[in-house]
Amino acid sequence: MxxxxxxxxxxxxxxxxxxxxxxxxxxxxxxxxxxxxxxxxxxxxxxxxxxxxxxxxxxxxxxxxxxxxxxxxxxxxxxxxxxxxxxxxxxxxxxxxxxxxxxxxxxxxxxxxxxxxxxxxxxxxxxxxxxxxxxxxxxxxxxxxxxxxxxxxxxxxKAFHSLMITIVSFGFKYGMPIDADLVFDVRFTPNPYYIPEMRPYTGNDDIIKDYVLQFEVTQLFLNKLKDMISFLVPNYMQEGKNQLVIAIGCTGGKHRSVTIANALYKYLQDEGHSVIIQHRDIDKDSKRGK
Structure with a gap:
């Protein structure tokens, strides 16, 4: 038993x-x-x-x-x-x-x-x-x-013989997630916060998603990130790791980090991985830079 x-x-x-x-x-x-x-x-x-x-x-x-x-x-x-x-x-x-x-x-x-x-x-x-x-x-x-x-x-x-991946978007001004295994800073990507009509939205909205993902630098980073995670996951599994927390951070955790976290989440889901996503700071103060 x-x-x-x-x-x-x-x-x-x-x-x-x-x-x-x-x-x-x-x-x-x-x-x-x-x-x-x-x-x-x-x-x-x-x-x-x-x-x-x-x-x-x-x-x-x-x-x-x-x-x-x-x-x-x-x-x-x-x-x-x-x-x-x-x-x-x-x-x-x-x-x-x-x-x-x-x-x-x-x-x-x-x-x-x-x-x-x-x-x-x-x-x-x-x-x-x-x-x-x-x-x-x-x-x-x-x-x-x-x-x-x-x-x-x-x-x-069935026993769980896979790796549970958690993707967390966050804002650096609120501190990094203490349980993160991998942290990626996406503050180098163009920031929609400085476009007034985009400011109230989040990375879950198409207007922000389309803006962030239209830039070559964002696409290049995202492709490299996918390649890295695809390389790491089977090696972590072989080593016996059963939980992986990937943190994606921008200034306030509302626009860029949410968009890129969502894109990585969809990619890993399509690859058949066990993955959940959490947007830690998406509902916090919207009056400062994101």
Whole structure:
């Protein structure tokens, strides 16, 4: 029997992930004390209708019981079962924002600041993150984006043996994405922000797309970028990498970076890759240069 262990940072979306697995037909148990994993595996294998799609949600809510996780997983493997660990991660800034928006307390910061609880949790989860088979950073993802990633990984009961590519457009004035593997600066391309009638639009609109892509320098860069990514992806896969974050940045993340990110996204989709796209800063301040 194969188990999927869903764990990660509190607030990173574990509950949503488990609900998605339920919708996919998996039998899910959330917050199972790790010390009971072996007993649970024995119980379900004795059922007349043996389950073959099981998800276990494990996190630090189990307190000191979380320390039993690795010995329980070793026991699981010794009994002939297999497992994969899916670790949901998220940046500190976004986690704090989510806790403040929901007005929830961090489980490790009952009488402390949220930031202190997050750092304690990172230290506790450091080892399991290093042993995770898949790490999904949800910092800039909506719940539907996380579901799309999981669907591509586990739909049709097939293990995920590909590379999940995330393309993020962003504005340098808001800071670079901290989880980016590759960062490309497209501020050298002509800027539609300085044409007043184009300023209110974004790279998702044809007027901006047509303007940015009409220039030879943009096309030359885009072709070289496609060639580079096409070279890198199979080599990353061979090395065992399962997630690649490509960040495309301009000044404000509204015009040029969005256009080029969309073009790269379409190219990778047409090539059959598993890819999602996020425009991080597209709705931010539109009064300054883009």
């Amino acid at each position: 194969n188990f999927i262990i869903v764990t990660g940072m509190s607030g990173a979306g574990k509950s949503s992930a488990i609900k998605f697995f339920e919708d996919m037909g998996y039998y899910c148990v959330d917050n199972l004390p790790p010390t009971l994993i072996g007993n649970f595996a024995t119980l379900i294998t004795q059922q007349q209708e043996s389950l073959n799609k099981v998800v276990l949600g494990i996190d630090i809510r189990g307190g000191i019981l979380f320390e039993d996780l690795f010995s329980s997983l070793h026991e699981l493997k010794a009994e002939g079962h297999t497992y994969e660990i899916v670790f949901l991660d998220c940046g500190d800034t976004e986690l704090v924002k989510r806790y403040k928006e929901t007005r929830r307390l961090h489980p490790l910061a009952r009488n402390e600041r949220i930031e202190e609880g997050i750092q304690k949790e990172r230290e506790i989860l450091k080892e399991i993150k290093s042993k995770a088979h898949h790490i999904i950073d949800t910092s800039y993802m909506l719940p539907k984006d996380t579901k799309e990633v999981l669907y591509k990984m586990y739909s049709e009961q």
